[in-house]
Amino acid sequence: MINIAVFASGSGSNFEAVVRAERNGNIDGNVKLLVTDNANAFVIERAAPYNIPVYSFNPKLFDSKEAFERKILNKLEEYGIELIVLAGYMRLIGPTLLSHYEGRILNIHPSLLPAFPGLDAVGQAHDAKVKVTGVTVHFVDHGMDTGPIITQEAVKIDERDSKEEVQRRIQRIEHSLYPATIQFVIEKLKRSGG
Ligand code: GRF
Numbered sequence: 001m002i003n004i005a006v007f008a009s010g011s012g013s014n015f016e017a018v019v020r021a022e023r024n025g026n027i028d029g030n031v032k033l034l035v036t037d038n039a040n041a042f043v044i045e046r047a048a049p050y051n052i053p054v055y056s057f058n059p060k061l062f063d064s065k066e067a068f069e070r071k072i073l074n075k076l077e078e079y080g081i082e083l084i085v086l087a088g089y090m091r092l093i094g095p096t097l098l099s100h101y102e103g104r105i106l107n108i109h110p111s112l113l114p115a116f117p118g119l120d121a122v123g124q125a126h127d128a129k130v131k132v133t134g135v136t137v138h139f140v141d142h143g144m145d146t147g148p149i150i151t152q153e154a155v156k157i158d159e160r161d162s163k164e165e166v167q168r169r170i171q172r173i174e175h176s177l178y179p180a181t182i183q184f185v186i187e188k189l190k191r192s193g194g
Helices: 013-023 042-050 065-078 095-100 121-128 163-191
Strands: 002-007 029-036 054-056 083-086 105-109 132-139 149-156
Touching: 002 013, 002 163, 013 029, 013 042, 013 163, 029 042, 029 065, 042 054, 065 095, 083 163, 105 163, 121 132, 121 163, 132 163, 149 163
Parallel strands: 002 029, 002 083, 029 054, 083 105
Antiparallel strands: 105 132, 132 149
16 A cells, blocks of 8 residues: 655645545555645644644744755655645645655646646636636646646636636546546556555
8 A cells, every 4th residue: 555645735625535535445545644834724624533644844944945845754754655645735846855756746736737837727717718727637846837747637617607616616626536646646656566
């Protein structure tokens, strides 16, 4: 079984979708740790009923990204983490983590990348009045939402749809696409020898 850490900064609905899939046997791995940079994030409450340990850190108390990522790395090693799943983690991953987990860090983004990278992708798509947007799961590299794409799913936007309606539709898709993609990556990792 592959040991997974989820990184999140906010509400954590994707975190919960991944944990549910894991508990239902739809992900061949163990979610061993939640990492958050926000001690007030609702995701921490979501982790409690599942008894998932939380490593919460305050980036402001560190001198650099390298310093807090080294601390995270220690935690990941303590829990034997093999795969990192970003779920609304609002920071770029730096070289410290990237070099240890190359090809083993996934992110989910609420647009059809490379369209609408960065913050408020749903708002960007809505403002641009595109007819189709969607969800992308990709490997993480040094850039912002730039790594190799693994899966995508489209969502149609009608001109009468509010941003909130589009957001709801996107999140519903995220909650099925992310667990399925994680499982797909785990199977690939296993075939290539772990
Ligand atoms: C999701 O829309 C995800 O695509 C983006 O951040 C959001 C996190 O939502 N990266 P939640 O905290 O999982 O509800």
